[in-house]
Amino acid sequence: MTCGDEHNELKWSRAAAEEAEAVASIKCSGHGRASLDGLPIEGKPACQCNSCYSGDDCSVLLPNCAVDSGSGNPLFLEPYWMKNAASSAMVVSGWHRMGYSYEDGSYISKELEKVIRRLHEVVGNANTKGKYILFGAGSTQLLNAAIVGLSPTPPQNYTGNHSFSPANVVASVPFYQVYKQQTDIYNSLSFKWKGDASLWKNNSDSTENFIEFVTSPNNPDGRIMEPVLKGSSVKTIYDYAYYWPHFTGISSPVDTELMIFTISKLTGHAGSRFGWAFVKDRALYERMENYLDVNSIGSSHDTQLRALVLLKSVLKDKARGLFEFGHGAMRKRWVTLNKSVSKSRRFSLQKLRPRYCSFFKKVTHPSPAYGWLKCERKEDRDCPAVLRAAGVMGRNGSVFHASNKYVRLSLIRSQDDFDLLLRKIDALVSQE
Amino acid sequence: MTCGDEHNELKWSRAAAEEAEAVASIKCSGHGRASLDGLPIEGKPACQCNSCYSGDDCSVLLPNCAVDSGSGNPLFLEPYWMKNAASSAMVVSGWHRMGYSYEDGSYISKELEKVIRRLHEVVGNANTKGKYILFGAGSTQLLNAAIVGLSPTPPQNYTGNHSFSPANVVASVPFYQVYKQQTDIYNSLSFKWKGDASLWKNNSDSTENFIEFVTSPNNPDGRIMEPVLKGSSVKTIYDYAYYWPHFTGISSPVDTELMIFTISKLTGHAGSRFGWAFVKDRALYERMENYLDVNSIGSSHDTQLRALVLLKSVLKDKARGLFEFGHGAMRKRWVTLNKSVSKSRRFSLQKLRPRYCSFFKKVTHPSPAYGWLKCERKEDRDCPAVLRAAGVMGRNGSVFHASNKYVRLSLIRSQDDFDLLLRKIDALVSQE
Structure with a gap:
């Protein structure tokens, strides 16, 4: 064998590849990671530590550090990607996809569309046949697009008389706060936030x-949900961010008019801001597409390439590796947390049922993304404060328009965050 | 020298780098390019040809093909990036920046912020000191954020009485149509489109x-613009997408309250959907930040890394290479187009003046992004139709709320598109 026999010589990509591998090889004790765009220390890339960890190599656990169990930062999947480094690496040339649109004039990569449809088929969680697809900056932008797309347009020069009614936007308490924020922020004549769906039954x-x-499954409590309102004047936006085998048994493929998904809770790449929607009705699809065009001229090509690389990597083993890892991690965390909380009379967690999962071809036991913790004592009116005093920063029930008898505990964060959470909960329960 | 002496052995990035280089090496006769996410032909990546070119290697010029001079697809910079392949390559690991936020909890890469501020300092086109920065999905999303951020909030339970006035949103004709589309699409009580600024003087x-x-410079006509409206009840959104040495002499750094920029017309990466805004006022900054949070939970980390890599590459020679290439290309196109049109009595182009450019340290002659072509004959009321008949697809004057005596011709597209445009214009002029 002579030099260069085994591999092709790399030209323009070598320096960038060496830099990326050098950064990736920086040791952060398993409690952090270095990034190409991290804040350098003395001009060199440095470890970015998980919360409560410190030191050059993240080896120091800070004493008395409050654990962040607030946001749904899906770092539980980071180890999976570290193990699948080769198939998930992305190399991009400086001149990749500079133009606004793809070959067909759209803002949608057809290769990515194919891979997404294939993934749903393999997982069995959604029937995508005969449905149009849209891409957005996370599911977030698509939720916006759906509200605008489903709302009526007021007559020209409308000045507020009552011959025109806006769409009333509702959700079931407890719900993801962004639905309300997005509805409120535009002060629109076309749509108005009207709170809890059950009020309008x-x-x-x-x-x-x-x-x-x-x-469905619901954020924060993991329940499988059905619409509360029905009838010809009701439109439903189905947010299926959590309808993946990590978090619930996939009983059957969903097949609704407007289905929204995100990569954030599927592969864990929340920072990529990538989501997609399937839309049955052509006119609605066109209205949503117009919104996405006017709002941001489509979705980033860099992000679309990243999603393509990641989902192709997932599909290499028909998604078994990803979901076995993800479900395994989530199930273990749920069991551990329940074990701890079950010793308590002061706190309780939501009850979820086992479900048959057609992907795993067996009944799977609950593995939700969040614990919806309740303070059972009458005097514990401010449950978030009870937890804060014990060093646990969850998300207040009131954020989900429920009472502050509840706190959402994120179980999809890094293993460090979960381990710390458990330690704090154990300590809190042992005080009883 | 022994094997592997010169270079480190690459591990996880090698396969992706080889794939990217293999795709990049596909020969498309200079009339196209292959992409990692291109539609494969027989399972292999294939050339994506510039419009009017065809064949496996894009070597066939289609006869009687109408030239697309419509959209501002900034492919004129593609050759620059092909020449600077090594410094602009990006290699991303599968676990890069999975979380929602950066180290400091924000959605803004601090390294990218530094590089952007440095670039403005080097170019001398904007004073960024003491101003907050925001990132968006192109400047597009930031224009939205600015409208929402600058508009008043109606009183709670407002039902349309006249004690509350929305912000009147205006621009000078001819203007970029997205301003109107974004204002109209939400049917907001807080802001209303009111057309040409001069009507409200x-x-x-x-x-x-x-x-x-x-x-400023204006899209479509390249003029340097000042606000038409003044006074304490007027807020101004400055869109500086084209205020770069490619398109105009940089006479002095702008220093306004709200300045919006985009990478699309700077490096040519329109498909990345990346822009930024500088905001002087803290309260406005917070309102815009809240909008971006609610609209898309910040901007893609993949895109932010791409922008970082590209802008670092640009700064390697203090941006001389990029702007010499860009200005050179634009100036050459403008001179050539003018030469052709100057032979005509039927058509005319906008007149622009030379300006001193502090970046090039000399007077630079006009090099606008677009030709704003006028049909001078009284009977040519539909100038777009005159051009269409000659095989030139420009953008109608009416799109900019001007008359269809005008057509915008994009000069920032690929060299192929420009060469074809010139051929068609030459032919049209020679018919007179």
């Missing part, structure tokens, strides 16, 4: 238009 | 609120 066959968000 | 010291878009 008897109104829903009126002439007023309703848009209901249905999140 | 005498109203602007009234109690009504105005938001004026000022695009």
Whole structure:
């Protein structure tokens, strides 16, 4: 064998590849990672430590550090990607996809579309046949697009008389706060936030238009949800961010009019801001597409390439590796947390049932993304404060328009965050 | 020398780097390029040809093909990036920046922020000191954020009485159509589109609120613009997408309250959807940041890394290479197009003046992004149709709310598109 026999010589990509591998090889004790775009220390890339860890190599656990169990930062999947480094690496040339659109004039990579449809088929969680696809900056932008797309347009020069009604936007408490924020922020004549869906149960066959968000499994409590409102004047936006085998048994493929997904809770790449929607109705699809065009001229080509690389990597073993890892991690965390909380009379967690999972071809036991913890004592009116005092920073029940008898504990963060959470909960429970 | 002496052995990035280099080496006769995410032919990556070119290697010029001179697809810079392949290559690991936020909890890469501020200092086109920075999905999303951020909030339960006035949003004709589309799409109570700024010149010291878009240099006609409206009830959004040495002499750094930039017309990476805004006022910055959070939870980390890599590459020679290439290309195209049109009495182009450019340290002659072509004959009322008949697809004057005596011809597209445009214009002029 002579030099260069085994491998092709790399030209323009070598220096960037060497830099990326050098950064990746920086040791952070398993409690952090270095990034190409991390803040350098003395001009060199440095470890970015998980919260509560410190030191050049992240080896120091800070004493009395409050654990962040707030945001749904899906770092539980980071170890999976570290193990699958070769198939998930992405190399991009400086002149990659500079133009606004793809070959067909759209803002959608057809290769990525194919891979997404294939993934749903392999997982069996959604029927995508005969449905249009849209890409967005996370599911977040698509939720916006759906509200605008489903709402009526007021007559020209409308000045507020009552011959026109906006769409009433609702969700079931507890719900993901972004639905309300997005509805409120534009002060639109076309759509108005109207709170809890159940308040309108008897109104829903009126002439007023309703848009209901249905999140299934639900954020924060992991329940499988159905619409509360029905009838011809009701449109439903199905947010299926968590309808993956990590978090629930996939009983059957969903097949609704408007289905929204995100890569954030599927592969864990929340920072990529990539989501997609399947839309049955052509006119709605066109209205949503127009919104995405006007809002941001489509979605980043760099992000689309990243999603393509990641999902192709996932599909290499028909997604078994990803979901076995993900479900395994989530199930273990749920069991451990329940074991700890079950010793307590002061706290309780939501009850979830086993479900048959057609992907795993067996009944799977609960593995939700979040614990929806309740303070059972009457005097513990401010459950978030009880947890804060014990060094646990969850997300207040009130953020989900529920009472502060509840706190959402994120179970999808890094293993460090989970381990610390458990330690704090154990300590809190042992005080009883 | 022994094997592997010169270079480190690459591990996880090698296969992806080899794949990217293999795709990049596909020969497309200089009339196209292959992409990692291109539609494969028989399972292999294939050339994606420039419009009017065809064949496996894009070597066939289609006869009688209409030239696309419509969109501002900034492919004129593609050859620059092909020449600077090594410094602009990006290698990303599968676990890069999976979380929602950066180390400091924000959605903004601090390294990228530094590089952007440095670039403005080197170019001398904007004073960024003491200003907050925001990132968006192109400047597009930031224009939205600015409208929402600058608009008043109606009183709670407002039902359309007249004690509350929305912000009146205006721009000077001819203007970029997205300003109107974004204002209209939400049917907002907080902001209303009110057309041409000059219509409101005498109203602007009234109690009504105005938001004026000022695009300088202007899209479509390349003029340096000043606000039409002034006074305490007027807010100005400065869109500086084209305020780079490619397109105009940089006479002095701009230093306004709200300045919006985009990578699309700077490096040519329109497909990346990346822009930034500098904001002087803290309260406005916070409102815009909240909008970006609610609209998409910040901007893609993949895109931010790409922008970092590209801008670091640009700064390697203090941006001389990029702007000498870019200005050279644009100036040459403008001279050539003018030469052709100057032989005509039927058509004319906008007149632009030379300006001193502090970046090049000399007077530079006009090099606008677009030709704003006028049909001078009285009977040529539909100038776009005149051009269409000659095989030139420009953008109608009416799109910019001007008359269809005008057509915008994009000069920032690929060299092929420009060469074809020139051929068609030459032929049209020679018919006179």
